[in-house]
Amino acid sequence: AAHFANVTGNAPCFSQEFPPTSMAYAETQSMFCDSLLDDADWLKRYARNAAGEPIPDALIKAMIEARQPFRAFNERQIALVAYFERDLYAMDEAERTPAAVLALARRWERQILGVESPRPLLAIPHLLNQESACAYHGYLLALMAVEQTRAYFLKRDGYLTDNPRIGPDLAAHYWGPGNGMTHDETLRSLTGKGFSAGPLAAVCNQSVAEAWQQAEACMAAARQRPPAGEGAPLDARIRVVHGDQLIADNSDSEEAMLAGFECWIRHHYQEAATSH
Numbered sequence: 001a002a003h004f005a006n007v008t009g010n011a012p013c014f015s016q017e018f019p020p021t022s023m024a025y026a027e028t029q030s031m032f033c034d035s036l037l038d039d040a041d042w043l044k045r046y047a048r049n050a051a052g053e054p055i056p057d058a059l060i061k062a063m064i065e066a067r068q069p070f071r072a073f074n075e076r077q078i079a080l081v082a083y084f085e086r087d088l089y090a091m092d093e094a095e096r097t098p099a100a101v102l103a104l105a106r107r108w109e110r111q112i113l114g115v116e117s118p119r120p121l122l123a124i125p126h127l128l129n130q131e132s133a134c135a136y137h138g139y140l141l142a143l144m145a146v147e148q149t150r151a152y153f154l155k156r157d158g159y160l161t162d163n164p165r166i167g168p169d170l171a172a173h174y175w176g177p178g179n180g181m182t183h184d185e186t187l188r189s190l191t192g193k194g195f196s197a198g199p200l201a202a203v204c205n206q207s208v209a210e211a212w213q214q215a216e217a218c219m220a221a222a223r224q225r226p227p228a229g230e231g232a233p234l235d236a237r238i239r240v241v242h243g244d245q246l247i248a249d250n251s252d253s254e255e256a257m258l259a260g261f262e263c264w265i266r267h268h269y270q271e272a273a274t275s276h
Helices: 023-036 040-046 057-090 098-113 137-157 166-175 183-191 198-204 208-224 254-275
Strands: 239-242 245-249
Touching (some): 023 137, 023 183, 057 098, 057 208, 166 183, 239 254
């Protein structure tokens, strides 16, 4: 929504995934925002329990210990789909039997992952759905661009969470052009460098100890920065609805809207937990 609402092209077509843009370009926007939710300083500020207590350092460390060893494996699972699709569509029609397709999937799983995939390749719905077929590599390209973008901001500013310079830069270099620029051109516009897998490879190759050391430094630096404000008013009427039920709105204040939404979520979460 942030991306397409900020496209500055003078026609609706600029906010569509038409050439020269790509799925990777659109996914870069959302995946960059997704990436912030795993950052130690973001978690320390915003991940709080019902009593308002921040997430313990030990839990952040445990999350890193659980995820980091599989970071490269997860990226390889994305690459796997593209290699399989390439060979699938190159097969002669007569050879493309169910048994042959399954064998091809298993061969690529073993070759790229070293094991048969814990998420079976043929269970991925993108393979079966029209415009999303032959597009899965876009996620990996987007992850490359995300890490390249993160590396640029971290080198320039030293931090990401609540950095007021990031939004305007994304709006100017990534969101504004819409599909009037290629993905590579948007990256060059912001970072000064063309598409590179280097930053993604660097984070995949980190050891658990290195990732935790980086997280500790990130949290320590955040403690030295003055607290960020709550941001400028959005100048918008916001309604959170569930079907025809109004859950919350900001007619009184954004704080009241957030409190109402939180109350609704807590009530329905407890209700669902009780019923199960």
